[in-house]
Amino acid sequence: MRISIIGSGYVGLVSGAGLSEVGHHIVCMDIDQARIDNLRKGIVPIFEPGLEDMLHENMRQGRLEFTSSMADALDGARVLIIAVGTPPDEDGSADLSHVLAVARSIGELIEKPLVVVVKSTVPVGTCEKVAEGIARELERRGLDINFTVASNPEFLKEGAAISDFMKPDRIIVGVENEEAEVLLRELYAPFNRNHEKLLCMDVRSSELTKYAANTMLATKISLMNELSNVAERVGADIEHVRNGIGSDPRIGYSFIYPGAGYGGSCFPKDVRALERTASQHGYQAELLKAVEAVNNRQKHKPFELLERHFEGHLHGRQVAIWGLSFKPNTNDMREAPSLVLIRALIEAGASVRAHDPEAAQEAASLLQGHEDFEVFDDPYQAAAGADALVLMTEWKLYWAPDFDLLYESMKNAVIIDGRNIWSPKIVRRRGISYYAIGRP
Numbered sequence: 321m322r323i324s325i326i327g328s329g330y331v332g333l334v335s336g337a338g339l340s341e342v343g344h345h346i347v348c349m350d351i352d353q354a355r356i357d358n359l360r361k362g363i364v365p366i367f368e369p370g371l372e373d374m375l376h377e378n379m380r381q382g383r384l385e386f387t388s389s390m391a392d393a394l395d396g397a398r399v400l401i402i403a404v405g406t407p408p409d410e411d412g413s414a415d416l417s418h419v420l421a422v423a424r425s426i427g428e429l430i431e432k433p434l435v436v437v438v439k440s441t442v443p444v445g446t447c448e449k450v451a452e453g454i455a456r457e458l459e460r461r462g463l464d465i466n467f468t469v470a471s472n473p474e475f476l477k478e479g480a481a482i483s484d485f486m487k488p489d490r491i492i493v494g495v496e497n498e499e500a501e502v503l504l505r506e507l508y509a510p511f512n513r514n515h516e517k518l519l520c521m522d523v524r525s526s527e528l529t530k531y532a533a534n535t536m537l538a539t540k541i542s543l544m545n546e547l548s549n550v551a552e553r554v555g556a557d558i559e560h561v562r563n564g565i566g567s568d569p570r571i572g573y574s575f576i577y578p579g580a581g582y583g584g585s586c587f588p589k590d591v592r593a594l595e596r597t598a599s600q601h602g603y604q605a606e607l608l609k610a611v612e613a614v615n616n617r618q619k620h621k622p623f624e625l626l627e628r629h630f631e632g633h634l635h636g637r638q639v640a641i642w643g644l645s646f647k648p649n650t651n652d653m654r655e656a657p658s659l660v661l662i663r664a665l666i667e668a669g670a671s672v673r674a675h676d677p678e679a680a681q682e683a684a685s686l687l688q689g690h691e692d693f694e695v696f697d698d699p700y701q702a703a704a705g706a707d708a709l710v711l712m713t714e715w716k717l718y719w720a721p722d723f724d725l726l727y728e729s730m731k732n733a734v735i736i737d738g739r740n741i742w743s744p745k746i747v748r749r750r751g752i753s754y755y756a757i758g759r760p
């Protein structure tokens with residue numbers, strides 16, 4: 321099947337790689353000409369394990385092409401997938417300008433019947449707006465071309481995106497008619513072999529399902545962070561509590577890790593956007609507001625622990641940070657909790673020596689102009705001479721560090737474990753002052 325994907329970011333590229341891998345012919349389109357030029361040369365703009373190899377192989381086999389022309393993308397496509405960004409608007413609602421711009425160009429250029437699939441995360445009612453946008457342009461052109469708009473939210477996790485796409489837990493499709501359902505079933509048949517994973521529903525429910533999933537996960541994290549703050553005050557250890565509740569199968573162990581807050585391009589914006597949608601429909605979603613507020617507060621936790629240890633005297637201190645990306649296995653810095661810490665430290669007059677295996681460059685460009693922020697290729701170099709070390713992202717390479725070396729090479733042996741990955745006993749045995757989240 322010939323499919324075009326509009327937007328060649330995380331979702332567009334992973335979808336393009338995955339769909340071409342199973343034999344579909346894919347054209348990935350983006351308005352960013354430099355991005356397209358690089359992709360044509362095989363230069364992939366994001367770090368995602370397995371993505372580069374898969375893109376190269378499918379390009380080599382002629383099933384994957386890149387273009388910056390919408391007319392080329394529409395030429396011969398049976399299905400057009402919209403995977404452009406939906407960043408937060410000033411009031412927190414989803415900015416639909418990119419999605420609606422795509423709808424407009426479809427209407428301006430479409431020549432043959434088409435199924436338009438909205439994969440971007442969009443508020444309920446957006447697929448209807450996309451259909452209206454296309455219809456308006458067709459009317460202006462005096463044409464009557466059959467098209468349908470379906471919803472197909474994406475559930476990939478950055479860092480494990482390829483396996484999530486190739487072996488999805490579920491494929492959600494929201495359709496208005498049987499024709500779209502049949503086509504989407506055909507499109508996803510190679511991913512639906514083992515057992516039925518495709519859940520077909522109405523468009524609005526499909527749009528809401530994506531927000532429901534992300535807000536449920538964000539709520540779990542904020543609840544654990546809330547509990548960790550209670551644990552800290554009552555002298556309990558949140559890690560014992562976590563194990564204690566995770567053993568209940570109704571609760572489970574996944575996604576109940578306390579830490580320095582969630583970041584990334586999805587949870588923060590999707591929680592806010594759903595809260596805005598609710599409010600626009602006359603409903604105050606108090607729980608969603610609390611989830612966001614708890615997370616915003618939690619992002620300041622590592623800084624507060626540092627302030628407490630140094631009794632407010634952070635001016636002139638050097639603080640090492642291990643891990644900058646919002647989570648391991650990605651170089652995505654969007655809304656990363658590390659940025660909150662770095663900015664607070666610089667504001668307080670401290671300097672930052674950071675290490676991250678993949679996101680250092682991205683972080684350096686975001687923090688351009690801050691002389692007090694420096695990145696190092698080696699984690700121990702970053703820590704050498706520092707007054708404190710803060711673990712912000714739990715990349716595997718940080719799980720079993722040489723604590724003796726850290727003790728010897730740091731100016732002050734102080735460690736803040738923002739993800740609770742180390743054992744307080746093991747670290748403190750070395751004479752290191754150790755602080756974690758919600759642990760004595």
Ligand SMILES: NC(=O)c1ccc[n+]([C@@H]2O[C@H](COP(=O)([O-])OP(=O)(O)OC[C@H]3O[C@@H](n4cnc5c(N)ncnc54)[C@H](O)[C@@H]3O)[C@@H](O)[C@H]2O)c1
Nearest residue numbers: 327328329330331350351352403404405406418440441474
């Ligand atoms: N990143 C994730 O983990 C993830 C997971 C699930 C869903 N989503 C959702 O998928 C959507 C895309 O997210 P992303 O992380 O891939 O975004 P991204 O920012 O990485 O990529 C978006 C791309 O769209 C391009 N673009 C913008 N306007 C365009 C236009 N008019 N025509 C063509 N290209 C255009 C941009 O240049 C950019 O390359 C968002 O709605 C997001 O919420 C993201």
